[in-house]
Amino acid sequence: MKPIKILHMYADMLDLYGDSGNMEILQYRCKMRGIPCEIEHYSRTSEVPDFSSYDLIYLGGGADLEQQILSADLPRCSEGLKKAYADGVFFLMICGGYQLMGKYYRDADGNELPGVGLFDYHTIAPNSRRKRCIGNIVVQTEITGEPLDIIGFENHGGQTSGVTSPFGKVRCGNGNCFQSDTEGYCGKNVIATYLHGPLLAKNPKLSDYILTYCLSRREDAPEQLAPLDDTLENECRAVMLERLLKK
Amino acid sequence: MKRFFILLGKLLVKGLQLLGKNAGNLPGCILWTLTRHKCVSLFQVDCPIIAVTGTNGKTSVTSYVAKLFSGEGVKLITNSAGNNLDTGICSLLLQHCDWKGRVNADYLILETDESHVPVVYSQLKLETLVVLNFFRDQLDRNGEVETLILKINEFCKTFEGNLILNGDDPNTARLGRANPNNKNVKYFHAEPYAHATTQLFEAGEGRFCPFCGSALEYAYYQYSHIGKFACPECGYGTHTPYVTTTDIDLDKPSFRIGENTYTPALNSIYHVYNMTAVTAVAKLYDIDNRILTDAIANYTVKNGRMESFTLGENPAVLNLAKNPVGANMTLRVMNEMSGEKELLFVLNDNIADGLDVSWIWDINFSVFERVTRVVTSGTRAHDIAVRIKCAGYDPSKIVVRPKLDDAVEELNTTAGKKFVIANYTAVQPTRAALKRYIEKHGGAANEAN
Ligand SMILES: [Zn+2]
Numbered sequence: 001m002k003p004i005k006i007l008h009m010y011a012d013m014l015d016l017y018g019d020s021g022n023m024e025i026l027q028y029r030c031k032m033r034g035i036p037c038e039i040e041h042y043s044r045t046s047e048v049p050d051f052s053s054y055d056l057i058y059l060g061g062g063a064d065l066e067q068q069i070l071s072a073d074l075p076r077c078s079e080g081l082k083k084a085y086a087d088g089v090f091f092l093m094i095c096g097g098y099q100l101m102g103k104y105y106r107d108a109d110g111n112e113l114p115g116v117g118l119f120d121y122h123t124i125a126p127n128s129r130r131k132r133c134i135g136n137i138v139v140q141t142e143i144t145g146e147p148l149d150i151i152g153f154e155n156h157g158g159q160t161s162g163v164t165s166p167f168g169k170v171r172c173g174n175g176n177c178f179q180s181d182t183e184g185y186c187g188k189n190v191i192a193t194y195l196h197g198p199l200l201a202k203n204p205k206l207s208d209y210i211l212t213y214c215l216s217r218r219e220d221a222p223e224q225l226a227p228l229d230d231t232l233e234n235e236c237r238a239v240m241l242e243r244l245l246k247k
Numbered sequence: 248m249k250r251f252f253i254l255l256g257k258l259l260v261k262g263l264q265l266l267g268k269n270a271g272n273l274p275g276c277i278l279w280t281l282t283r284h285k286c287v288s289l290f291q292v293d294c295p296i297i298a299v300t301g302t303n304g305k306t307s308v309t310s311y312v313a314k315l316f317s318g319e320g321v322k323l324i325t326n327s328a329g330n331n332l333d334t335g336i337c338s339l340l341l342q343h344c345d346w347k348g349r350v351n352a353d354y355l356i357l358e359t360d361e362s363h364v365p366v367v368y369s370q371l372k373l374e375t376l377v378v379l380n381f382f383r384d385q386l387d388r389n390g391e392v393e394t395l396i397l398k399i400n401e402f403c404k405t406f407e408g409n410l411i412l413n414g415d416d417p418n419t420a421r422l423g424r425a426n427p428n429n430k431n432v433k434y435f436h437a438e439p440y441a442h443a444t445t446q447l448f449e450a451g452e453g454r455f456c457p458f459c460g461s462a463l464e465y466a467y468y469q470y471s472h473i474g475k476f477a478c479p480e481c482g483y484g485t486h487t488p489y490v491t492t493t494d495i496d497l498d499k500p501s502f503r504i505g506e507n508t509y510t511p512a513l514n515s516i517y518h519v520y521n522m523t524a525v526t527a528v529a530k531l532y533d534i535d536n537r538i539l540t541d542a543i544a545n546y547t548v549k550n551g552r553m554e555s556f557t558l559g560e561n562p563a564v565l566n567l568a569k570n571p572v573g574a575n576m577t578l579r580v581m582n583e584m585s586g587e588k589e590l591l592f593v594l595n596d597n598i599a600d601g602l603d604v605s606w607i608w609d610i611n612f613s614v615f616e617r618v619t620r621v622v623t624s625g626t627r628a629h630d631i632a633v634r635i636k637c638a639g640y641d642p643s644k645i646v647v648r649p650k651l652d653d654a655v656e657e658l659n660t661t662a663g664k665k666f667v668i669a670n671y672t673a674v675q676p677t678r679a680a681l682k683r684y685i686e687k688h689g690g691a692a693n694e695a696n
Contacts, residue, residue, distance in 0.1 A: 012454055012462075016383075018608030021637075028637045045462065063393045069460050129394050135602065153603045196605045201633055232636055235647065236629035 003036035004214050007054040009077075009097075010062075010070055012043050017155065019060030019094050021198035026056075029207050033226045035215075044073045051077070051084035055214040059097025061156075061196065067096050067105060071113035074100060078116045085118055090213050091190040094199060098185065098192035099123040099158055108157060119185060119192070123158040132157045137173025137195060138244050139183040144209045151202045151240050152195030160185075160194075167193050172244045189213065202237050204230045252278055252289055253348045256341040274341055275334030286337040288370040290348045296355040296371060297528065300364050300399075301379025301419070303573055304521045305331070307548045308379060309358035311525040314542045315534050316354050325356040332360050333367050361395050365402040375409040375531065377524055381418035382471065382572045383606060392418065396457075400425045411435065411527045413520065414488050415473050421457045423486060433489035435527045436475075437502075440495035440516050442579075443467040443474065458483050469516050471572045490527040495519055507536055509543045513553060517576055553580070556681050557690040558655070563665035565681065567674045569600070571609035574668065581666045582616035588664040589620045591654060592635070593673040594627040600671045604630050612638035620661070622646045624654035625673050651680040659684065 008023055023039055030037035042049060051057060062070070081101075085091060091101070099105045102115045103122040108129050115122075137154045140147050150168060159177040166176065167184025175183035176194070184193035191210070193199060200207045208225050215221045259274035278286040299309045313325040324343050326335060336357060344350045359367055364376070378399070381392055396418055403410065403425035413419040414434030423432040447454070447468055456463055456478035463484070468474035477484035494503040500514035504526050511522050522543050529539045556563045564584075568574035581588065596604050604627045612635055621644060623632045628649040636642045648654035658665055669677040682692055 017603065018605035021605070021608030021634075024608070025637050028639070066455075069455065153605055155603060196603070198605060198608050201608065201630070201637075229642065232629065232632050232642060232645065232647070236633050239629055239649075 001034075001036060001220070002218065003038045004030060004056070004211065005054045006037065006039045006056045006058060007042055007049065007051065008039050009042045009057060009059045010044075010066075011041050011060070013066040013070060014060040014062040014094075014096055016061045016063065016095070017153070017196040018198045019196060022060070022092070022094070022200045023058065025198070025200040025207055026211065029204070029211060029228060032228050035211075042077075044069070048076055048080060051080040052087045052089060054084065054089055055217065056090045056092060056210065057081070057084060059093045059100065061095030061097060063096075067100065067107065067113060068111070070096075070100060071105070071115075074116055075114075081116055082118060085189070088189055088217055090210060091118075091192070092210065093190075093192040094196065095156055095194050098194065099160065101192060102160070103162070105158060119190075120164060121160050121162040121185060123160045125157040126159065129157060131178075133174035133178060133194070135173055136240070136244050137175070137183070138171040138241065139168035139173070139175070139193075139195065140171050141168030141186070141206075143167070143186055143191065144205060148203075148205055149237075149241060150193075150195065150199070150206060151237060151244070152193075152197035152199050154183075154194045155196060156194050167191060202233060202240065204228070204233045249289055249348060250346060252281055253341070253344065253346060255281075256289075256337070257346075260338065260341050272330060272332070272334045272338055275330075275332075275337035278337055278341075279334050284333075284366075285370060287333050287340070287367050289337070290340045290344055290350050290371065292340075292350045292352075292355060292371055294350070294352050294354055295374040296357065296368075297375045297377070298357045298359045298364065298368065298373055299377045299379070299524075300359045300361050301377075301413070302361065302382040302570065304379045304517060304524075305358045307518075308377065308521050308524050309356060310548045311521070311542055311546060312377075312528050313356045314546050315525070315529055315532075315538060316356065321354070322352045323354050323356060324350070324352045326358055331358045332363050333370075336367055361399065364399050368402065368406075373406070373408050375411065375528070376403075376406065377411040377528060378413065378419045378422060379521070379524055380413050380416045380473065382570055383609065396421070403429075407431065409433065409531060411489075411524065411531070413473070413524070414486055415469065415475060415520075417457065417463055417472065417476050417484065420484070420486060424458070424483075433527060433531065434486045435490045435492075435520075435523045436488035437469065437492040437495065437516075437520060437523055439467040439475070440469060440497060440519070442497075442516070443469050447472065456481060456483050469520075470576060473520070490523060490530060492519060492523045492526075507540065509540060511543050512545065512547045515576060515580060517573075554678070556685065556692050558659050558665060558681065558684055559688040559690050561659055561662060561665050561690075563667055563681065565667045565669065565674070565678060567671070568668050569671040571606050574607075574610040577668055578610065578612070578614075581618070581668075582614060584664065584666065586664060587617045587619045588666050589622065589658060589661065590618050591622045591624065591658045591665065591667045591677075592631050593625040593651065593654070593667070593669040593677045594623070594631040595625045595670055595673040596627045597672040600673075607631055607634045610634070612640065615640060618666075619663075620644050620646070622648055622654050622658045624648050624651050624677075625670075628654075651676055652683060655680045655684045659688070 166182035167186040409431045414436040459481040461480040466475040
């Protein structure tokens with residue numbers, strides 16, 4: 001079987017709050033099913049790769065300093081990334097990665113960092129670094145075709161607006177802005193979100209949605225992914241949903 | 248007004264003591280509000296103040312430094328209870344000052360929370376600041392590590408006292424450039440130990456030069472991002488060490504600094520770095536080497552770092568891990584332990600833990616040596632179970648017991664060695680649960696250290 005190819009961008013810089021865990025989880029869920037999965041890295045010192053040759057492109061979150069450095073490197077990737085997205089490559093982006101794919105990010109000091117401009121939203125950080133959206137968060141998404149509660153942890157200063165198709169409705173927490181109704185951005189082949197935790201830790205159905213999408217693009221696509229024993233994950237979800245949603 | 252606040256504070260301390268309570272933070276918190284957040288400025292301190300800060304190791308280093316200065320007729324004030332915020336330091340000083348707020352002591356040796364260094368020492372004159380390291384820790388409470396460093400850097404711009412910095416931590420050593428006029432910047436450094444690597448093994452901060460943004464190059468990593476680094480572009484990292492530790496042998500354990508050999512009480516590389524920092528302070532203050540040698544060899548701090556217990560018949564070790572670096576280090580120690588063992592991991596997500604448990608995914612669980620079973624507990628018992636499972640550990644060998652007493656019972660249903668890891672707010676409840684088990688089933692809590 002042809003391996004699922006993942007490009008983890010800037011893993012050396014965008015790696016806050018356990019975001020690399022998402023890669024570990026996808027790899028784990030492939031391995032348990034005997035699906036080969038290869039993760040390659042792209043960083044500032046790499047040659048610009050053929051982004052369209054991957055099944056999934058992943059970006060994690062980072063602090064302001066890292067965002068600044070990356071913003072300078074992104075222009076050389078921008079065309080390739082846009083083409084890959086149009087070709088149907090899946091984009092998964094967390095927090096800082098989410099922000100960088102938009103039009104721009106204005107940091108707490110007022111510096112405006114241009115994004116890739118793949119999507120129309122933009123992000124503005126409040127002047128005070130103390131003002132942050134922090135806490136457990138539950139978002140209900142319909143991306144899998146039915147309502148699914150996604151549990152994670154948000155920790156961001158940036159306030160994102162101009163989102164045309166949010167990832168989900170906020171059931172508990174802040175979302176794209178302080179006290180907002182919606183969280184993240186999504187489309188057929190993109191999920192961009194503020195959720196750490198990491199995102200996929202407590203949301204195995206979301207992991208499998210992403211893997212199913214990646215496999216669906218090939219001719220020998222399996223009908224369905226083999227089921228896995230998610231007892232621990234489901235117990236974890238039950239405990240957190242009970243705690244966060246009971247009011 | 249000042250005298251009134253001191254009086255009030257002292258009455259609060261006395262009142263709490265009469266009620267049989269430790270003064271703790273409360274008097275400080277009340278004065279903090281009344282003085283519009285300037286509670287430490289109420290005091291007049293004429294003796295030298297030595298402060299220790301950093302993500303990991305500040306409690307240990309503070310108590311070792313206090314040990315160096317203690318002696319017949321020396322009045323020393325130190326916050327051994329870990330009350331390291333401005334309010335805690337205020338409560339402490341209330342107990343040692345006169346009615347005018349004058350603090351009567353020969354030395355103040357204060358563990359100080361990283362985020363409170365500028366607050367406290369803009370109000371009290373600091374003689375020496377020791378900075379150990381900056382790691383990811385309780386990020387959501389303090390803001391990102393970078394923000395924290397920038398705050399301390401801002402403080403250092405006008406600080407002219409002694410600045411003792413970990414020269415092997417790019418996040419810490421950069422503070423040495425904050426004030427070019429400060430001639431009292433001193434770096435400590437350690438030569439590679441046996442397990443030093445040329446590749447980064449665990450998640451770390453500061454992989455990029457804070458001055459020019461280039462990727463830092465490392466001759467070796469000791470652990471996490473601590474090691475011999477240099478910036479290929481601008482030359483950051485070429486500072487000359489004030490103290491250099493060599494010949495680190497963790498099996499004995501022993502290490503050398505200059506002509507002297509020391510035999511530390513604990514055998515981890517973190518501890519060696521802590522002792523190197525202590526040695527730098529000793530050198531600065533001309534402490535007799537016999538006192539230093541003795542402190543390093545014989546003194547240990549009892550704070551949930553490698554504490555021994557016997558649970559019924561089972562030998563057990565309890566260790567605190569409040570962030571990935573601490574946890575990775577603890578796992579190394581567990582893996583190096585001979586024979587089979589079972590692990591109990593207690594994970595809480597209380598406010599002091601930082602609420603966010605994402606950090607457990609930065610722990611490298613991929614190598615488990617001879618760990619036959621894992622029990623998880625705490626308010627996030629399920630999260631740590633999922634984490635360990637996804638690292639490839641057989642889920643049928645993972646048992647989730649959120650209640651601590653149940654978890655300790657479960658751990659001891661089989662005979663053999665036990666290793667217990669607990670995060671910040673979980674350590675004391677875990678220790679208490681281990682002691683309850685011992686009361687019920689026999690065994691011993693090792694009070695020796
Ligand atoms: Zn540089």
